[in-house]
Amino acid sequence: MAGILEGRVAIVTGAGRGIGRGMAVELAKEGAKVVVASRSQGSIDETLGEIEAAGGTATGTVCDVGNHDHIKATVAKAVETYGGLDIMINNAQAFGTLEKPDPSPVLTGIEDFRDEEWDRTLLTGVTASYRFMKAAFPCLKASGRGRVINLGSNWGQFGNAGSVAYNAGKEAIRGLTRTAAREWGQYGITCNVYNPAIETDAMRNHIKEHPEESKAALLTVPVRRWGDIYKDGGRIAVFIASDDAAFLTGMTFMVDGGMFMYP
Amino acid sequence: MAGTLDGRVAIVTGSGRGIGRGIAVELAKEGAKVVVASRSQGSIDETLKLIAEAGGTAVGQPCDVGENGDIRATVAKAVDAFGRLDILVNNAQAFGTKEKPDPSPVLTPIEDFRDEEWDRTLLTGVTASYRFMKAAFPHLKASGQGRIINLGSQWGQVGNAGSVAYNAGKEAIRGLTRTGAREWGQHGITCNVINPTVETDALRNHARVNPELSRQSMMQIPMRRYGDIFKDAGRIAVFIAGPDAAFLTGMTFMVDGGHFMSP
Numbered sequence: 001m002a003g004i005l006e007g008r009v010a011i012v013t014g015a016g017r018g019i020g021r022g023m024a025v026e027l028a029k030e031g032a033k034v035v036v037a038s039r040s041q042g043s044i045d046e047t048l049g050e051i052e053a054a055g056g057t058a059t060g061t062v063c064d065v066g067n068h069d070h071i072k073a074t075v076a077k078a079v080e081t082y083g084g085l086d087i088m089i090n091n092a093q094a095f096g097t098l099e100k101p102d103p104s105p106v107l108t109g110i111e112d113f114r115d116e117e118w119d120r121t122l123l124t125g126v127t128a129s130y131r132f133m134k135a136a137f138p139c140l141k142a143s144g145r146g147r148v149i150n151l152g153s154n155w156g157q158f159g160n161a162g163s164v165a166y167n168a169g170k171e172a173i174r175g176l177t178r179t180a181a182r183e184w185g186q187y188g189i190t191c192n193v194y195n196p197a198i199e200t201d202a203m204r205n206h207i208k209e210h211p212e213e214s215k216a217a218l219l220t221v222p223v224r225r226w227g228d229i230y231k232d233g234g235r236i237a238v239f240i241a242s243d244d245a246a247f248l249t250g251m252t253f254m255v256d257g258g259m260f261m262y263p
Numbered sequence: 264m265a266g267t268l269d270g271r272v273a274i275v276t277g278s279g280r281g282i283g284r285g286i287a288v289e290l291a292k293e294g295a296k297v298v299v300a301s302r303s304q305g306s307i308d309e310t311l312k313l314i315a316e317a318g319g320t321a322v323g324q325p326c327d328v329g330e331n332g333d334i335r336a337t338v339a340k341a342v343d344a345f346g347r348l349d350i351l352v353n354n355a356q357a358f359g360t361k362e363k364p365d366p367s368p369v370l371t372p373i374e375d376f377r378d379e380e381w382d383r384t385l386l387t388g389v390t391a392s393y394r395f396m397k398a399a400f401p402h403l404k405a406s407g408q409g410r411i412i413n414l415g416s417q418w419g420q421v422g423n424a425g426s427v428a429y430n431a432g433k434e435a436i437r438g439l440t441r442t443g444a445r446e447w448g449q450h451g452i453t454c455n456v457i458n459p460t461v462e463t464d465a466l467r468n469h470a471r472v473n474p475e476l477s478r479q480s481m482m483q484i485p486m487r488r489y490g491d492i493f494k495d496a497g498r499i500a501v502f503i504a505g506p507d508a509a510f511l512t513g514m515t516f517m518v519d520g521g522h523f524m525s526p
Contacts, residue, residue, distance in 0.1 A: 178524045181485055181521045181524065182485050182521065182524070183485075184485070185484070185485025185486045185487065185520065185521050186485065186486075186487055188486075190486075190521075221448070222444055222445050222446075222447070222448025222449065222512055222513065223448040223449070223451075223453075223509070223510060223512060224448065224449055227510050228510075231507075231509075232509070232510040235507040236507060236508070236510070236511070238507070239502050239507060239508075244494075244498040244499065244501075244502060245499070245502075246486070246494075246495070247486060247490045247491075247495040247499075247518060247519070247520050248499070248516070248517070248518065249485055249486060249520065249521035250485065250517070250521040250524035251516070251517050251524075253511070253514070254511070254513070254514050255510060255511065256510070257448065257510050257512065258444045258445065258448050258453075258512035258513040261441045261444065261445070261513035261514075
């Protein structure tokens with residue numbers, strides 16, 4: 001039976017694990033051809049293996065979203081391999097610095113925050129998303145049903161203490177996404193933000209570092225669980241990418257079991 | 264081929280036309296058995312006919328959502344006819360007064376606003392939604408995958424001049440829905456708001472009465488069109504009601520082509 005994304009081509013950044021992997025796998029299962037972009041060939045291979053096992057089509061490309069040349073090369077890879085691009089998912093986000101990366105934000109007061117970390121966070125988050133969107137635009141416009149999905153975070157909405165760069169960068173992604181929604185709707189391109197509370201390595205690491213606070217946080221989640229990268233993270237991305245969601249743009253999807261409902 | 268809503272039972276209020284009809288028909292096409300509730304038997308019959316033509320299953324129920332007895336009878340009808348209730352869509356909304364109804368809000372400044380219109384608007388909007396949710400709760404809890412979809416409006420978010428009761432009532436619906444989301448998530452019930460900019464009789468009437476305003480509005484819509492009751496509103500409701508959206512609750516879906524993006 002044909003998937004609802006047959007004939008589409010997608011790029012998913014940071015797809016070597018976590019939410020990116022969940023999205024890449026679920027898009028592929030619905031018939032999209034997926035470019036799995038990540039910094040590590042090993043994690044790319046694992047995601048490709050899952051897609052292949054599910055009967056999907058994908059190719060990998062090593063990509064540090066902090067490198068503008070990698071961004072251009074990834075878009076070129078989609079066009080060369082699959083002939084176009086319909087779906088752009090900006091999921092990658094680095095934490096820490098290029099020299100000393102972290103698996104999740106290390107909480108540091110603003111007055112002590114490392115400038116290099118501020119720069120790296122914005123570069124790999126909002127700036128990378130903006131650069132990828134510009135590089136992808138001609139293809140998304142030609143698609144007639146382009147889809148941009150950018151990952152935000154309720155940390156940005158809430159302003160969690162100790163995480164100034166990540167918070168600012170994630171809200172910047174919302175401003176970027178709304179602007180593109182406004183400008184590119186006339187080309188049939190929708191642009192939405194996706195704010196997840198989904199169980200990933202980054203979340204598991206954060207929980208390990210902050211067990212009490214995380215236990216309390218789970219109690220604030222109305223559905224009393226974190227999301228699953230495939231069944232929640234992946235399937236909701238499939239919907240947003242599909243024809244049924246052609247009229248949804250500039251939205252923020254709170255993929256978080258009701259954790260954050262403002263406003 | 265099985266629909267994603269096979270085995271589920273839904274109530275859609277105000278489904279004799281417009282968005283309610285679009286949602287009722289699309290839920291039925293995905294396999295839900297639908298109770299088509301509306302004030303007019305004639306419009307009920309037209310919706311039932313569309314559902315029958317599409318191969319779906321539905322029954323009609325005359326229902327003035329301003330009457331608590333009608334609300335209880337509608338929930339009872341779902342259980343009597345189909346044995347359960349999984350999906351509640353509170354779409355009905357009256358305008359004007361009971362004695363002199365209007366097809367859409369007649370713009371009147373607050374200082375001149377009719378108290379009877381204030382009362383009728385809240386009664387048939389937020390109060391009816393609250394009453395329906397309470398009546399449905401035992402069944403939605405038993406369902407294990409309960410879904411409540413309440414209709415709001417960006418008029419409430421913007422605070423359109425001349426429409427104080429509708430605006431207040433629609434934002435009240437968001438407060439009601441978030442509370443339902445927060446309290447009932449533990450029972451597997453999700454509660455979300457849809458804020459539509461979809462072409463209906465009410466919208467067409469508003470455009471006829473305020474042509475310049477409406478033309479300007481259309482130019483503000485990134486997707487440059489109004490929504491379709493079936494392909495946009497209906498299919499998005501299918502997604503929210505379905506298994507893939509189990510992790511989405513307390514959200515407001517802006518089904519409006521990007522018209523309103525704040526915040």
